[in-house]
Amino acid sequence: MSDPRPRPTSAFHAPNADPALTDRLVAALDAQAANPGVRRLRAWAHAQVAARPGERALDVGSGTGSETRVLAAAVGPAGTATGLEPHPGLRAVAERRTVEAGGTARFVDGDALALPLPDGGTDLVWCERVLQHLDEPARAVGELARVLSPGGRVALLDTDWATLVLHPVAPEVRPALAAVAQATAATPDAGRRLTGWLSAAGLTVDHVGADVLLQDPRTVVWPIVRGLTTAARGRGLITEEQGDRLHADLTAAAEQGAFHLSVTMFAAVAHRPG
Numbered sequence: 331m332s333d334p335r336p337r338p339t340s341a342f343h344a345p346n347a348d349p350a351l352t353d354r355l356v357a358a359l360d361a362q363a364a365n366p367g368v369r370r371l372r373a374w375a376h377a378q379v380a381a382r383p384g385e386r387a388l389d390v391g392s393g394t395g396s397e398t399r400v401l402a403a404a405v406g407p408a409g410t411a412t413g414l415e416p417h418p419g420l421r422a423v424a425e426r427r428t429v430e431a432g433g434t435a436r437f438v439d440g441d442a443l444a445l446p447l448p449d450g451g452t453d454l455v456w457c458e459r460v461l462q463h464l465d466e467p468a469r470a471v472g473e474l475a476r477v478l479s480p481g482g483r484v485a486l487l488d489t490d491w492a493t494l495v496l497h498p499v500a501p502e503v504r505p506a507l508a509a510v511a512q513a514t515a516a517t518p519d520a521g522r523r524l525t526g527w528l529s530a531a532g533l534t535v536d537h538v539g540a541d542v543l544l545q546d547p548r549t550v551v552w553p554i555v556r557g558l559t560t561a562a563r564g565r566g567l568i569t570e571e572q573g574d575r576l577h578a579d580l581t582a583a584a585e586q587g588a589f590h591l592s593v594t595m596f597a598a599v600a601h602r603p604g
Contacts, residue, residue: 352419359393359420361551362543371487371541371597372458376400378537378599379485384408385453390442390474391415391460395424395435401456402428402435413437414445442470445477452477458487459595461527462520468527475531480604484533485597489543490521493594496558498579506567510558511593521596533600545591550584555591 362368376397381387381404389398392413402411415421415437424437440446442460455474461467474484494511512518525535545551559576562568568576583589 349419352417352423355417355420356394356423363394363396365543367541367543367595371539371595372397372400374539374541375456375485375487375597375599376404378539379454379456379483381405381409381454386451387411387454387456388445388447388452388477389413389435390445390455390457390470391463392424392437393420395428395437397456397458398424398435398437399428399431399433401454402433405454407434411435414440414442416441443473445473447477449476450479450482453479453482455482455484457484459489461486461488461524462491462515462517465516467517467520467523468530471527471531475528475533475602478533478602480602483536483599483601484528485599486524486528487595487597488520488524489515489593489595491515491518491593493521493592495590495592496555496580497590498583498588499576500572500579503562503568503572503576506562506565507558509567510561510565513561521594524596524598528598528600532602534603535598535600537597537599539597540594542592542594545589547584547587547589550580550589550591555580 381401383406385405386409387401387405389401392398392415395413398411398413405411413424413435415424416439421437428435438446442464443466455478457474461470464470478484491512491514494508496507499507525538528535559573563570563573580589
């Protein structure tokens with residue numbers, strides 16, 4: 331059986347628990363949470379999945395716990411909201427932030443292919459940007475379906491890295507950057523496959539949505555851009571000269587307000603019949 335958690339090369343893999351790395355992960359997750367596209371898609375998915383007072387909610391891959399806390403507020407004191415997170419550093423941050431906010435969400439260790447919950451005992455499952463990190467995402471969706479009660483709902487949100495757009499980039503360099511972007515995830519096309527996985531797990535898809543995570547050209551996150559080009563050079567996909575030219579073009583574009591970086595994130599909400 332393959333490891334159901336993110337690959338060791340992923341910063342989200344539990345063994346990669348160096349405090350300095352955890353700090354970078356938290357900063358990245360906080361920056362993503364502030365992105366208008368993420369905020370819009372999360373709000374849409376929460377509205378569609380409609381957590382209700384007294385329900386039992388599960389957030390798989392809860393990260394810093396932001397959405398677990400949203401679920402906890404929705405289900406209220408009569409319900410429960412549990413965040414499942416294999417990374418101990420992120421789990422500690424989620425617990426601390428929840429205490430500081432006076433929230434009731436709780437957090438446990440675990441992985442998406444072996445949920446520590448009984449069959450049919452969960453009313454609502456939230457799973458955001460987890461499946462892209464798994465080698466067997468369809469099995470994970472099967473686990474989500476297993477724990478759902480009849481009529482229970484699930485919200486899946488994930489990125490599709492094949493939709494990454496970086497501009498300006500010379501035509502001969504685009505395939506290299508696309509290859510590098512898709513190599514950042516075990517299942518880089520997870521976003522477009524959500525409805526298929528849900529249907530194969532015996533769930534009924536009710537709503538499908540999407541939004542674009544657009545980088546503000548006035549505040550370019552250069553480490554992300556440099557990471558893409560450095561990886562392309564390291565894999566021998568572009569030359570040093572091409573990399574230098576790319577950086578120069580992107581820097582000039584940013585100064586002129588012509589820089590563009592975006593990727594599409596998809597969401598699907600489904601329920602268990604019966």
